[in-house]
Amino acid sequence: MADNKTAHDAPLLEVSNLRVAFPTRTGMAEAVRGVSFSLGREKLGIVGESGSGKSMTGRSILRLVPPPGRVSADRLAFNGEDLLAASPRRLREIRGRRIAMVMQDPKYSLNPVMTVGRQIAEAYRVHSKAGAAEAKRRALEMLAAVRIRDPERVYDRYPHEVSGGMGQRIMIAMMLIPDPDLLIADEPTSALDVTVQMQVLAILDDLCSQRGMGMIFVSHDLNLVASFCDRILIMYAGRVVESCRASELHAAQHPYTRGLLASLPRIDEPPGDLPVLSRDPVWLTAGREA
Amino acid sequence: MMIDIRDLQVRFGRGVDAVTAVDGVTLSVREGESFGLVGESGSGKSTVLRAVSGLNDEWTGRIAVAGAEQGPVRQTGFYKLCQMVFQDPYGSLHPRHTVDRILAEPIAIHGLGDADARIDRVLRDVGLGPAFRFRYPHQLSGGQRQRVAIARALVLEPRVLLLDEPTSALDVSVQAEILNLLRRLRAEHGLTLVLVTHNLAVVANLCDRLAVMNRGRLVEEMSVEELRRGAARQPYTLQLLRASQGYDRATAESFRDYA
C-alpha cells in the first residue's frame, strides 16, 4: 500500500488516444475514438448520451472490454505502470485490489443463485487471506456502510429478494471492500433514491478526500455530476467533445452539452414537452483534448 | 376511482425472517390521472405496483381497479385493463423473441385477432416504424427497447398503465423522448398512469399528484403544484426535496432516517 502513496500531483491514471473497436460485418466499428485524459486523486465525471462510449472507456482501463472488442492507446498507465503491457496475472491483481469497477446493471453482475452476503465476502477473500468469519464481519460492516438497514438479514438474501437500489449498494460494497486506489463507477447510483444516493456518494466522497482514492464517475445525471465531481468530460460518439470544471457545466458551450441540459425536466417548471436533442453531423468530427 | 387501494399490506418470508415491505398503504387514483409514487429505495414502491398488477399474490387489504374488487389471483380479462412497464429495458424483453413475437403474444393469448394491423398501429404509436418489427432486442438501443416494452403494454389497449421507473436506465435525451411519448399517449388514449420514480423532476413533468413512501408506509400525498412550491409537510419529504437539488456533502450529513 505504501508504494502507491506517491506525491499528490502525480497522475494516478494517464490515458492518451484510447480507442476501442468492435469488428462488425462492415468493418471495424469504433466505440471509443481517441479519448485522452489524466486523472489525479480527484473525481472525474463522464457524461454523455447512451452509446457514446462511456462504459467502454471505463471498461478498457481494466481491459474488461467484452470480446471481440479491441483496445488500443498511445498510453494507458496506472501509477506509471503500463496497463496495456501488463500480463493477465498482473491485471487480475490490479483489478479489484487496486482498481475496482462498479458495473452498470447490478442485477446482471450479481450471481442470481448465491446470497449477496456470500458474494461480498468472497470478493474480500479473493484479495486478502482472511478467514470466513472475518470476511463475513467485514461484509456486514460494508453493507452497513452503504446504508443498508438490517445488514444481517440482507446478507442472507438472494439478488432477486433485494430491491433495485439495494442491489446497487451491494455492488458498491463488493467493490469497496478491498480498498481500491481507483474506483471506476459506471452509473453506480442510477437506481437509488435521491437521499440514499446522496449518502452513498458521501461515502465515496470521503474515500476520495480522506484516502486519496481517485474516481471515474460515469453517469447520465448531469445535475448530479455537476454537483459531485471535480471535473467533467462530455462524450459524444466515442469522443470527448467538451471538458470543463464541474461547477461550470451549466455554462457549457457545446451545443450537444446544451441540448442534454435542456432535455432535463425541472421541478420548478410546468409540465410540457421537453426539447429532445437534434444531432449535428459536425459533432462527430470536432473533438477536443481533455 | 380507477385504482383504489385500502390498507394494503405485503409481507415476504415467514417467522423471524418476515419483512413487511408494504405496511398499510391507502391511496386512490382517479380515471385519467397521472399519479407519481416516490420514496426511498426499498420502501415498497415496486411492491405496491406488483400487487396491483397481479404479479404478487401474497397481500392483504383491498385493491379495486376500475371499480372491480381484485383477489390475489387475477382473471385473464384483468390484464386487458391494467398493464405494467418495467425499469430495466435490458431485462424486460425476451432475448430470443423478435419485437413481432413479443407484441403478437398478448394478442394471441387474448384471442384478439387482426394481429398485423394491431402490431403496426402500436409500433407507430410508440414512435417506432414497421422497420423495427422483426428485430431482436439485441439489435435495439435502450430507448428503443423501452418503447417496445411500452408497446407491449399498450397492445391490449389497457386503461391503466403502471410504470416502474421507466426512464431511470435511459439517458436524459431519451428520457425526454419517453416522457413526451407518455404524455401524448395519455392524452390520446385517456390512460391512467401510475409512475414510480426517484426523480422528482420527472414527477413534476408528467404527474398531477404524488405520494411519498418511506419504509413501507405512505407518509404524504400532495399535488404537483405543492411539490413545485416546495410545500411539503413531512420532514422526510422535505429531505427528499433537498436531496433533489444535487450533491452536497453537508446536506448528506444532515440526513437522518425517518421511521
Added chain:
Amino acid sequence: MTARTDTPSAPRPAGWRDWLTTDTPQSRAQARLGRAWAGWTAFRRNRLAVAGLLIVLALVIVAALAPVLAPHHPYAQDLNNRLMPPSAAHWLGTDAFGRDILSRLIHGARLTLMIVALVAATAPLAGLVIGTAAGYFGGWVDTVLMRITDIALAFPKLILALAFVAALGPGIENAVIAIAITSWPPYARIARAETLTVRRADFISAARLQGASSLRIILGHIMPLCIASLIVRTTLDMAGVILTAAGLGFLGLGAQPPLPEWGAMIASGRQYVLEQWWVAAMPGLAIFIVSLGFNLLGDGLRDVLDPKGD
C-alpha cells in the same frame, strides 16, 4: 450509435447475403433465417467444428445409402474366406464367418444412428420437461422432481443400464430404453439451473402480465433459453451414448447377432485380437471417429448457441 424515433429506411437488399444480414428484416421468416445465418457464419469459423459436422453428416449419408454403398451383404457368410486381412476384395478384411467388415460397418452405421437418434429424441426432452417444471414452479414440485433426479443420478450409468437390460431382456430396443432412462438426469439438472437464472427475469413477469399460462411461459419463454445448452450437452453426450451402446453390445446385452452393431462386432473379434487385429480394430476405429465427430460438433455448437455468448 443509437437510432432514435426516426424509422431507419429499408433499402431494397442487393444480394441474398445482404438480405440475410440486414438489420431490418421485413418478415418473420427473414428474421429467423438471418439469425440462423449469423449462427452458421460463427460456426463456420471453427474448423474443427466443421470437421465434426462433416463426420456426422457422413454418418447420416452412409446410413441412408447403406445398401448402395456396401460392396457385400452384411450377413453373407463365406467360410472359405474367414479372417482375411484387408485386401482389394475386402477393403477392411473379413470376420470369423467370412463376412465383409466394411459392409457390416456401413450397415452398422444405421444401428448407431438409430440409437443416437432415439436417445437424443427422448432423454434431453424428458430432462427438459422435468428440469424446467422443477425450476419454474419451485417449492414442493421442485423438491419432489429433484429428489427423483438425484436418486437416478446416484446410480452408475452403465450398471443401471445393465440392470434394466437384464430385467427387460437383451436387445437393441431395450438397450436404447436403458440408455435413455439412465441419461436424462443431467439434462434435468442443466434445464433447472438455466430456468432458475431466468425465472425471476422481468420478461417472465411481463409474460405473466400478458395473461400467459404457466404452460405457455415454460414452452415459449423458458425452454428456448434452455435448449441451446441442452443441444450442446446432448451432442457432447452422444459419444458416450455410442460407447455405452457398444459396451452393452460388447457384453452381449445390446444388439444380438447377427446384427452388425459396432460394439457387438468388437466383442466377436476379441478372441482374434492378437493375430487378426482388424476384426476388432475396424469397428473400434468407426466408434472412435463418430464419437470424435460428435464431440467436435458439440464444442462448435457451444460457441454458437451458448446464450452467455450473446
